[in-house]
Amino acid sequence: MRSTATGWRRLSVGVVGGGIGGLAASIALRRAGHEVTIYERHDFAGEVGASISCAANGTRWLHEWKVDIAKGDPVVLRKLINRDWKTGEPVSVYDLAGYEERWGYVYYMFHRQYMHAMLKDCAMQEEGEGTPVKLLVNHQDINLETGLITFANGKTAQHDLIVGADGIGSAVRGIIGLKPEKKPADSSCLHANVRTEDAVRLGLVDYSQHSALEYWGGQDNSWDKIVLSPCNGGSLLSYYCFFPREKGDFTNHTWGGT
Known part of the structure; x- marks a missing residue:
């Protein structure tokens, strides 16, 4: 994962966690020209989801990334x-x-399931700037020093950069020694x-x-x-x-x- 090269270069990025945060990070990295793979432990089949507020500072990025917001079926607050x-x-x-006149963008309310599907489609679809993001499930182990991710069947994948986006019970956070008091x-x-x-x-x-x-x-x-x-x-x-x-x-x- 270490490099002495200077200047911009295309990176191979592994994003651990395929929720809202992981998908948002993946879209941003894709739009910036990097190759991204998301690693998620679940298939999302059991998600129910609450509502999610997306104020102007979030809506701005949905427009910046050219997300098809209509797929999220939001309510404008x-x-x-x-x-x-x-x-x-x-x-x-x-x-x-x-609100829109003052802040430049509207305030949306999304259902989490729909927002997740909207971002997932944007990240993985062929249309749009950048290489489509890949999504793999059931990873077993992460080595942050080497950028190596191991699966239950013994197969491995290696990246230049690992991004931790695996939520409140984050495995990545524990690997780097961060143990928040609960x-x-x-x-x-x-x-x-x-x-x-x-x-x-x-x-x-x-x-x-x-x-x-x-x-x-x-x-x-x-x-x-x-x-x-x-x-x-x-x-x-x-x-x-x-x-x-x-x-x-x-x-x-x-x-x-x-």
Whole structure:
């Protein structure tokens, strides 16, 4: 992996982790002229995914990389609405009507699955600048000094550069000696995705119409609050229910578990 050469040269890059971060890094490296292979331990088949905010500073790069944003089926955020915990009436409304004019790009809300597929297509498709990214699954071992990646069947691959993008339980971080302290947070959150058509059919309010991030509670700095985010073009509502950790039963919960 060491080189004494100066100046720009095309690199062979291995990106460990095929999530949002790994795909974004891979697209950027592809557009910069490098050859990229992503290594991922999973096939993404079981992903459910929450909503993801993509403000102007993120949207800028989607345009820079020429990502087909329509594939992500996003909602353009129009408002932030804070509601009373008991009555549901708006306490405050922050209008984002001038957001694009001020910051240059819109504020998107994506469903994680759709954003992932959008970035994966951009990274691996033949169209567009740079060599299409390769995606390989089920790697077993990583040697950062030599750039060598080993698979369960004994086959190996070697790169000039290894990029770690393997998430909160990062193997790469551990290999380079970084062991972050992990301790419980003061609050916990339960997450659920609900199809808008199901909510409407059950006689509930169609909150997709507002194109807004909506909040219930939390005005008195308490952990008790609900956050709602529309995504998938408004066809999906993503709910986050926050509460103090001590009110939940987390005896069997572990890092990396469910």
